[in-house]
Amino acid sequence: xxxxxxxxxxxxxxxxxxxxxxxxxxxxxxxxxxxxxxxxxxxxxxxxxxxxxxxxxxxxxxxxxxxxxxxxxxxxxxxxxxxxxxxxxxxxxxxxxxxxxxxxxxxxxxxxxxxxxxxxxxxxxxxxxxxxxxxxxxxxxxxxxxxxxxxxxxxxxxxxxxxxxxxxxxxxxxxxxxxxxxxxxxxxxxxxxxxxxxxxxxxxxxxxxxxxxxxxxxxxxxxxxxxxxxxxxxxxxxxxxxxxxxxxxxxxxxxxxxxxxxxxxxxxxxxxxxxxxxxxxxxxxxxxxxxxxxxxxxxxxxxxxxxxxxxxxxxxxxxxxxxxxxxxxxxxxxxxxxxxxxxxxxxxxxxxxxxx
Amino acid sequence: xxxxxxxxxxxxxxxxxxxxxxxxxxxxxxxxxxxxxxxxxxxxxxxxxxxxxxxxxxxxxxxxxxxxxxxxxxxxxxxxxxxxxxxxxxxxxxxxxxxxxxxxxxxxxxxxxxxxxxxxxxxxxxxxxxxxxxxxxxxxxxxxxxxxxxxxxxxxxxxxxxxxxxxxxxxxxxxxxxxxxxxxxxxxxxxxxxxxxxxxxxxxxxxxxxxxxxxxxxxxxxxxxxxxxxxxxxxxxxxxxxxxxxxxxxxxxxxxxxxxxxxxxxxxxxxxxxxxxxxxxxxxxxxxxxxxxxxxxxxxxxxxxxxxxxxxxxxxx
Amino acid sequence: xxxxxxxxxxxxxxxxxxxxxxxxxxxxxxxxxxxxxxxxxxxxxxxxxxxxxxxxxxxxxxxxxxxxxxxxxxxxxxxxxxxxxxxxxxxxxxxxxxxxxxxxxxxxxxxxxxxxxxxxxxxxxxxxxxxxxxxxxxxxxxxxxxxxxxxxxxxxxxxxxx
Numbered sequence: 001x002x003x004x005x006x007x008x009x010x011x012x013x014x015x016x017x018x019x020x021x022x023x024x025x026x027x028x029x030x031x032x033x034x035x036x037x038x039x040x041x042x043x044x045x046x047x048x049x050x051x052x053x054x055x056x057x058x059x060x061x062x063x064x065x066x067x068x069x070x071x072x073x074x075x076x077x078x079x080x081x082x083x084x085x086x087x088x089x090x091x092x093x094x095x096x097x098x099x100x101x102x103x104x105x106x107x108x109x110x111x112x113x114x115x116x117x118x119x120x121x122x123x124x125x126x127x128x129x130x131x132x133x134x135x136x137x138x139x140x141x142x143x144x145x146x147x148x149x150x151x152x153x154x155x156x157x158x159x160x161x162x163x164x165x166x167x168x169x170x171x172x173x174x175x176x177x178x179x180x181x182x183x184x185x186x187x188x189x190x191x192x193x194x195x196x197x198x199x200x201x202x203x204x205x206x207x208x209x210x211x212x213x214x215x216x217x218x219x220x221x222x223x224x225x226x227x228x229x230x231x232x233x234x235x236x237x238x239x240x241x242x243x244x245x246x247x248x249x250x251x252x253x254x255x256x257x258x259x260x261x262x263x264x265x266x267x268x269x270x271x272x273x274x275x276x277x278x279x280x281x282x283x284x285x286x287x288x289x290x291x292x293x294x295x296x297x298x299x300x301x302x303x304x305x306x307x308x309x310x311x312x313x314x315x316x317x318x319x320x321x322x323x324x325x326x327x328x329x330x331x332x333x334x335x336x337x338x339x340x341x342x343x344x345x346x347x348x349x350x351x352x353x354x355x356x
Numbered sequence: 357x358x359x360x361x362x363x364x365x366x367x368x369x370x371x372x373x374x375x376x377x378x379x380x381x382x383x384x385x386x387x388x389x390x391x392x393x394x395x396x397x398x399x400x401x402x403x404x405x406x407x408x409x410x411x412x413x414x415x416x417x418x419x420x421x422x423x424x425x426x427x428x429x430x431x432x433x434x435x436x437x438x439x440x441x442x443x444x445x446x447x448x449x450x451x452x453x454x455x456x457x458x459x460x461x462x463x464x465x466x467x468x469x470x471x472x473x474x475x476x477x478x479x480x481x482x483x484x485x486x487x488x489x490x491x492x493x494x495x496x497x498x499x500x501x502x503x504x505x506x507x508x509x510x511x512x513x514x515x516x517x518x519x520x521x522x523x524x525x526x527x528x529x530x531x532x533x534x535x536x537x538x539x540x541x542x543x544x545x546x547x548x549x550x551x552x553x554x555x556x557x558x559x560x561x562x563x564x565x566x567x568x569x570x571x572x573x574x575x576x577x578x579x580x581x582x583x584x585x586x587x588x589x590x591x592x593x594x595x596x597x598x599x600x601x602x603x604x605x606x607x608x609x610x611x612x613x614x615x616x617x618x619x620x621x622x623x624x625x626x627x628x629x630x631x632x633x634x635x636x637x638x639x640x641x642x643x644x645x646x647x648x649x650x651x652x653x654x655x656x657x658x659x660x661x662x663x664x665x666x667x668x669x670x671x672x673x
Numbered sequence: 674x675x676x677x678x679x680x681x682x683x684x685x686x687x688x689x690x691x692x693x694x695x696x697x698x699x700x701x702x703x704x705x706x707x708x709x710x711x712x713x714x715x716x717x718x719x720x721x722x723x724x725x726x727x728x729x730x731x732x733x734x735x736x737x738x739x740x741x742x743x744x745x746x747x748x749x750x751x752x753x754x755x756x757x758x759x760x761x762x763x764x765x766x767x768x769x770x771x772x773x774x775x776x777x778x779x780x781x782x783x784x785x786x787x788x789x790x791x792x793x794x795x796x797x798x799x800x801x802x803x804x805x806x807x808x809x810x811x812x813x814x815x816x817x818x819x820x821x822x823x824x825x826x827x828x829x830x831x832x833x834x835x
Binding site: 538541542546547548549550551552553554555558559588592593594595596597599600603604606607610611631632635636639640643644657658659660661662663665668670671673 | 724725728729732733745746752755756758759760762763764766767769770771772773774779780781790793794797809811812813814815816817
């Protein structure tokens, strides 16, 4: 059943939930908006899209996988013992204020990390303990294209609860069982009146209607395979790219990582940190060979992974949620929508493209 | 008018070149994006104005084996000169198209003045103003209000080096104290300054956009920040390593940085990293009376010395 | 000299092999009293000092850094210290913007025979750093992730900016 929460009660509601969960929410930080543990000195910003999404709450930019230390073996002085302590830091977490696109990003993570033959226990533990409370978008930015990739401004995939902002408050709807349980707690939610639910529906429908018409991307995997060797196409598409990692690090679905040992004397940690396929080192091999030596190969991989290789492995699901951060925060305003549509419209094999 | 002339000049030169880099309208009316002009038809998409924020010189070193043209603002031309000075590009392989620049916008300032900037439906630019129409309303901003700081103190609005210069040269605005921002920052105590950087660096996501957008960060794929041996920075996401990287970036720019501000503009998290480079620029200007990117034949101050330094006062123990 | 008030600071010294390291050795051989805060790292020449060595020392918790090389005109490699002088002076003036007091860093010239001068330089520099006290450590962790929500009143957090 839909519930209603007054704007004025939002803080109190979160405060009540804060006794059970660690709450992460979008807050103002300097000139940006980022998801941070919510404390009273922070300014909550749910009025617009966060600069960086909630990805790092479940998939930290850098996490300790284990701590290790070397010790002298007293029985055998010629040998050293290694003591290893695995890290385990999953706590009940509430992600508040994500957008439907952000939440859908977790669906992609689930596909890669929990629904595969090898399960990622670190991610799975955090995902298990997390409740995602999303806010439906009632207005769409120029960079929004969630409807192109199977989402919508009021999509519920990946969320446990969906809030729709209406006049003076929110219509609160559970999506999953986890969400149902969450909404049973707390004294501040009241039943939503039918006209409130209607208002929410109208606002959501208007947001959906405001997005440009979605092209059909079903043909993309095949089309991108066809373009695989057309380096002329990829060189032109990537010409302005500066090979930084802004797009991948801000992307709600990018999940590549690197594992390194940071050792200081006899102590150290094994760290897992975000990696970036736009960087040359990403595929640098120990032999010196690099299968993706230039940015054209790397952009091809990024677009290919999202619209071709990932869908091929995961029942056609595109690994892009259309949040638009890679466009909005790109230093050169490289537009992935334009790359994909160009790829779609590029019907010519490599030789003929040259004469175009 | 000036733009038409510029387009004609580029079209005339294009047959001799692989391509010419300029700007065109990007994903929305408020954002320009780099334009690669291969064919005369591409030239028609060229735009000139306050939205052309990118410094295209960043691409030149990687294009050394090609013969390319580049359209520059005054500040961009200084990066080209610095690259020439450091022998990272060849003069005969670059054709520079210059035009007088009236300043470019700072998107951060625009977002502050018009929080709805990401809903822009149309943008109109006049000589001294910018009108943004969003899905809800219309805002007219004076250019001075949203201009990048580097433009308000610009001394070189016309390209310092160009093969083709189109339009009437602009006289730079009267210079006030160009380092007033730095003075005001340094009027704070040391602890406050350190706290400021701790807070700002904390949200760095280590995407290295600052580095990759920098036309003079020429190590690119061999940056010490990503080297395990030597191990200058670790993979930890703490403030210390992020701060250390900014110090590395700044120091590697000493005597080379032209303060084009691309590092700060590129930062997706809006961290004011240019200030560190401006400090070095200020120190080097005061010590050696030198500004980077003005003379391709000049000797960089840190690659030279005097037996008796007139401006260095050593500590008297 | 005993540890100053039982409170030793961490000072890193980069000394050139040919002059200052010898100077420090001379001071030791002559048994001149010196403060014990300084940890010496021997380098081939003051010209070898990348300013990043000093920056890294500060990041990792040094309270002061001292660079010492041959006197101008005396460099074993003829010109190393001339280049060093420009670089180190620029760095000394630069660190103020980072929030590091310029007095925490000095560079100087001490020859291999100047044991007495070495003692004086170390003593004065150590006093200078002690006058400033320890430097606040630069955290290795992400500050924003330290924040806790438990038990805090969140009502005041909900003040949306227009």
